Amino acid sequence: MYSFSGLSTTLPDKYGCWHKFYCRYVLKLPSSPGLPLIFGKACHSVIETAIKAKDAEIIPMLVDVAAGSNDLDDEKETLNKCVCANAVHAAIEDGGEVEEYFQFPLDDSPFAPSLRGFIDLNQKNGKAMIITDWKTNRSTYHPTDTYQLGLYAAAMKKKHGLPVIGRLAFLRFNQVIEHEYTETEINEALEWARDTAYECEARKQRVEMGQDPSEVFPKSPGNCVWCDYKNFCLAPKTEIPEAILTHEDAKKVAHGIMLTKEKIKLHEDRLKKYITTQGSVETPQIKAEVNTSEYFRFDLKARRAVVEKMQRQKLDIGSILKIGSDAQKDLINKHGWKEKDFLDLGATIGKTARLSISKI
Ligand code: SF4
Known part of the structure; x- marks a missing residue:
């Protein structure tokens, strides 16, 4: 099953390259989405909710939530400007199908690859x-410059039989660029998707048969600058130094730790998947198995019931319930508490040294 964005990952110098396709769809490496993707998703979620609710007045509240939950406080003004574009207000007024899913085979053969996608509006x-795709790009282009809307048009033509x-x-x-799709343009988009999907399949098979990936x-x-896999792909293959004697050694160790963690996560995911279907594996030195453990989950109602029962039993709630970092964040972010409030209530400040390595 392919999407336009998946197929376009293979286009060098535009959206990525064949290696990016390999990282994402063959190795299934976890990606680290950059600001453009996070910003785009936040915009989409605000617009989608406002159209579904048919209510433009909830936009400021949605922007607050989207900016807060996506760490986009510095982008809040731009986010607000984007989701208040004329086209968004018109869509809230006129309504329509939001995030409509489609899926269809790319030809009539029994093993034909399928194309799937979501149409924003x-x-x-x-x-x-009339199909609309919300774009947060920093430059504009014509719909026929890519095959995205041509493929979406193919899906809608098949379903509704209308232009x-x-x-x-x-x-x-705050600009809309529109284009009415001809039969020829739709067929050209389909041909590109079909050829690219078959090429992807063929390359995957070549690797399965042992060719060098x-x-x-x-x-x-x-x-590469916007590529989600640049840290993995372009990282120099350096060994982690045995000792840290210089600042350069320290940098190499920090980098090595980050890459090793990413690789371990990848290998753990693969091993877990294998063991789940094929059973545990054992050598004279180790045994790897997947153990299922159970734990309680408390929704709000259950949490309240627990507190009420503790009160009925006159238990010392303060000595049982911990005020962890999540509760502290909630009190500060949602209820306006300040750190001083905690200190005034008798909390003390503890210190712990934790190694933190994050991607820049
Ligand atoms: S970082 Fe560059 S070369 Fe590597 S996968 Fe991404 S686009 Fe391709």
Whole structure:
């Protein structure tokens, strides 16, 4: 099953390269989404909720929540500007199908790859289907510059049999660029998707048959700055020094720890998947197995009931319940408490030294 973004990952110098496809879809490496992706998702979630609620007045509240939960406080003004674009207000007014899912095979053969996707907004005006994709890009382009809306138009044409108008709503520019898709343009998009999907399948098979992945899925450095896998892909393959004698050694160790953690996570995920289906593995030195453990989960109602029971039994609630970092954050962020409030109530400040290595 392929999506437009998956297929376009293979396009060198535009969205990625074959190696990016390999990292994402073959190795299934965890990615670290950058600011553009996080910002785009936050915009989409605000717009989607406001259209579904048919209420533009909830936008400021949604922006607050989206900015807070995505660490986008510095981008809040831009986020607000984007989600208040004219096209968004028109969509809230006019309504339509939000995040409509589609899926169809790319040809009639029994093992044909399928294409799937979500259409941000789908509207019908009686004579045509109008599909809109919200864009937070820093530059505009025409819908026919990529095959994205051509493929979405193919899905809508199949479903409704009506002409399709594709709209790219560039939120940062408060500008909509639209295009009515011809049969030829839809077929050209489908042909590209089909050929690319078959090429992906063929390359995956070549690796399964033992060919060197670096030859089958070559790296094409060029447009790496926005690539989710740049830390993995472009990292120098340095050994972790045995001792830290200089600042350079320390940098190499910090980098090595980060890469090793990422690799361990990847290998753990793969081993867990294998053991779950094939059973535990054992050598004279180790045994690896997947153990299931159970734990209690308390929703709000259950938490309240626990506190009430403790009160009925006159238990010392303070000595049983811990005020952990999550509770402290909630009190500060949601209820306006200050650190001074904790100190005034008798909390003391403890100190712990923890090694923290994060991606910049
Ligand atoms: S960092 Fe560059 S070369 Fe590596 S996968 Fe990403 S786009 Fe390709």
